[in-house]
Amino acid sequence: xxxxxxxxxxxxxxxxxxxxxxxxxxxxxxxxxxxxxxxxxxxxxxxxxxxxxxxxxxxxxxxxxxxxxxxxxxxxxxxxxxxxxxxxxxxxxxxxxxxxxxxxxxxxxxxxxxxxxxxxxxxxxxxxxxxxxxxxxxxxxxxxxxxxxxxxxxxxxxxxxxxxxxxxxxxxxxxxxxxxxxxxxxxxxxxxxxxxxxxxxxxxxxxxxxxxxxxxxxxxxxxxxxxxxxxxxxxxxxxxxxxxxxxxxxxxxxxxxxxxxxxxxxxxxxxxxxxxxxxxxxxxxxxxxxxxxxxxxxxxxxxxxxxxxxxxxxxxxxxxxxxxxxxxxxxxxxxx
Ligand code: SF4
Ligand code: MG
Numbered sequence: 001x002x003x004x005x006x007x008x009x010x011x012x013x014x015x016x017x018x019x020x021x022x023x024x025x026x027x028x029x030x031x032x033x034x035x036x037x038x039x040x041x042x043x044x045x046x047x048x049x050x051x052x053x054x055x056x057x058x059x060x061x062x063x064x065x066x067x068x069x070x071x072x073x074x075x076x077x078x079x080x081x082x083x084x085x086x087x088x089x090x091x092x093x094x095x096x097x098x099x100x101x102x103x104x105x106x107x108x109x110x111x112x113x114x115x116x117x118x119x120x121x122x123x124x125x126x127x128x129x130x131x132x133x134x135x136x137x138x139x140x141x142x143x144x145x146x147x148x149x150x151x152x153x154x155x156x157x158x159x160x161x162x163x164x165x166x167x168x169x170x171x172x173x174x175x176x177x178x179x180x181x182x183x184x185x186x187x188x189x190x191x192x193x194x195x196x197x198x199x200x201x202x203x204x205x206x207x208x209x210x211x212x213x214x215x216x217x218x219x220x221x222x223x224x225x226x227x228x229x230x231x232x233x234x235x236x237x238x239x240x241x242x243x244x245x246x247x248x249x250x251x252x253x254x255x256x257x258x259x260x261x262x263x264x265x266x267x268x269x270x271x272x273x274x275x276x277x278x279x280x281x282x283x284x285x286x287x288x289x290x291x292x293x294x295x296x297x298x299x300x301x302x303x304x305x306x307x308x309x310x311x312x313x314x315x316x317x318x319x320x321x322x323x324x325x326x327x328x329x330x331x332x333x334x335x336x
Contacts, residue, residue: 003030003031003032004031004032004033004071004072004174004175004207005030005031005054005069005070005071005072005175005207005209006030006068006069006070007027007028007029007030007050007054007067007068007069007070008028008067008068008069008070009026009027009028009066009067009068010024010026010027010028010050010053010065010066010067010068010069011024011025011026011027011064011065011066011067012024012046012049012050012053012058012063012064012065012231013063013064013065014062014063015062015063015064016062016280018280019280020280021279021280022231022279022282023046023049023231023279024046024049024050024053024231024232025046025230025231025232025282026067026231026232027046027050027067027228027231027232027233028233028310029226029233029236031175031207031208031209031224032207032223033174033205033207034201034205034206034207035207035208035223035224036201036207036208036209036210036221036222036223036224037207037208037209037210037222037223037224037225037226038210038211038212038218038221038222038224038225038226038239039051039209039210039211039212039225039226039228040211040212040213040214040215040218040225040226040227040228040254041213041227041228041229042213042229042276043213043276044276044279045228045229045230045231045276046228046230046231046232047179047211047228048179048211049231050228051094051177051179051209051211053065053069054069054071054076054092054175054177054209055084055088055092055094055177056076056079056081056084056085056087056088065077071087071091071092071174071175072091072174074087086120089116089119089120089171090120090121090171090172090173091171091173091174091175092173092174092175092176092177093167093168093169093170093171093173093175093176093177094168094176094177094178094179095161095164095165095168095176095177095178095179095181096164096179096180096181097179097180097181097183097184098184099152099157099160099161099163099164100152100160102164102167103152103160103163103164103167104152105151105152105153107151108148108149108150108151109136109147109148109150109151109152109155109163110129110132110133110136110147110148110149110150112167113128113131113132113135113136113148113163113166113167113170114128114129114131114132114170115128116167116170116171117131117132117170117171120171121171129148131170132148132166132170133145133148135166135167135169135170136148136162136163136166138166138169138200139162139163139165139166139169139196139200140162140192140196141159141162141163141166157184157185157189158185158189158192158193161181161182161184161185161189161193162193162196165181165193165196165197165200169200169204172204173204173206174205174206174207175206175207175208175209176201176206176207176208176209177208177209177211178197178208178209178210178211179211180211180212180213181193181197181210182194182217183212183214190217194217194220194221197221198221208221210222215243215254215255218239218243219239219243222239223238223239224236224237224238224239225237225238225239225242225243227242227248227250227251227254229250229276229287229288230276230277230279230282230283230287230288231279231282231287232287232310232317233310233317234248234250234251234288234310234316234317234318235247235248235250235251235310235315235316235317236310236313236314236315236316237313237314237315238314241314243255245329246316246329246333247316247318247322247325247329248288248316248317248318249288249292249293249294249318249320250272250288250291250292251316252328252329252332252333253270253272253291254272255333256270256272256333257270257271257272272291273291273293274290274291277290283304284304284305285301285302285303285304285305285306285307286303286304286306286307286308286317286318286319287307289303289304294320294324294328297320297324297328298319298320302319303319306319
């Protein structure tokens with residue numbers, strides 16, 4: 001299958017007062033046209049940084065980027081700012097967790113949808129207005145012609161989220177990056193927004209990168225899954241494979257710390273012990289080793305000394321053998 005977005009050995013480093021933060025440390029993945037890639041991981045795992053890097057939204061003075069990001073044949077790491085700006089206007093768009101980071105309180109929703117569109121496409125005011133009204137209607141805003149002239153504060157939280165999706169769709173993006181797009185919403189509105197995104201993907205054929213810490217949401221949204229930890233991918237595969245037969249201790253931990261949809265509501269959830277590592281001084285070897293309950297099953301000091309590679313395709317970056325993973329999964333993880 002043709003890979004629409006290809007990321008290879010991406011490294012993103014920030015210079016801070018305390019030293020160099022390795023926010024993303026050798027990440028590779030692909031997204032196909034019309035498909036959704038879910039990226040999961042705790043905060044600080046590098047998911048948001050990766051996506052801001054794809055969009056070219058880092059401060060070049062404090063950020064070093066290495067590796068390759070190729071979107072539909074175009075290399076983005078070395079692209080000039082004006083090319084990135086053009087791509088952000090008509091090839092890729094972002095939906096944030098908080099619509100107020102994308103919508104200004106000072107201008108009407110309609111103006112914020114139509115002005116960038118005029119700028120990027122050379123459309124007339126009337127054409128831009130028509131398109132904005134059409135997009136507001138598509139995302140389910142009632143009376144879009146009237147609502148066009150409302151300010152963001154006149155919208156409910158769910159409607160602002162819809163307006164931001166409409167804004168992202170104005171330019172008919174080929175790549176849509178959604179960063180925790182429903183986290184701030186109540187469960188009913190969240191389900192509506194997720195359904196909306198799926199419908200729009202069908203209609204527009206966009207590739208979507210969906211970033212979340214919620215495996216329940218990802219199960220329902222993503223075709224493929226990338227599990228990130230400490231700026232690296234630790235497990236990858238189709239969502240069905242990864243959630244059906246996870247094979248990395250960190251993924252096991254994520255699964256045991258989430259409520260099952262069919263589960264007893266009183267079921268006890270086990271959070272992963274410990275906290276995510278400092279990216280100023282990442283652990284040696286496997287970055288998960290300080291928190292891993294299974295490292296004693298690996299021979300010698302492999303886990304603390306040697307970084308487990310992530311093979312291409314369906315894979316987990318862990319020194320346990322396939323047999324050990326299978327046994328642990330069947331004995332300890334599956335029956336919960
Ligand atoms: Fe745990 Fe070792 Fe696998 Fe890392 S490589 S996840 S420390 S068993
Ligand atoms: Mg984030």
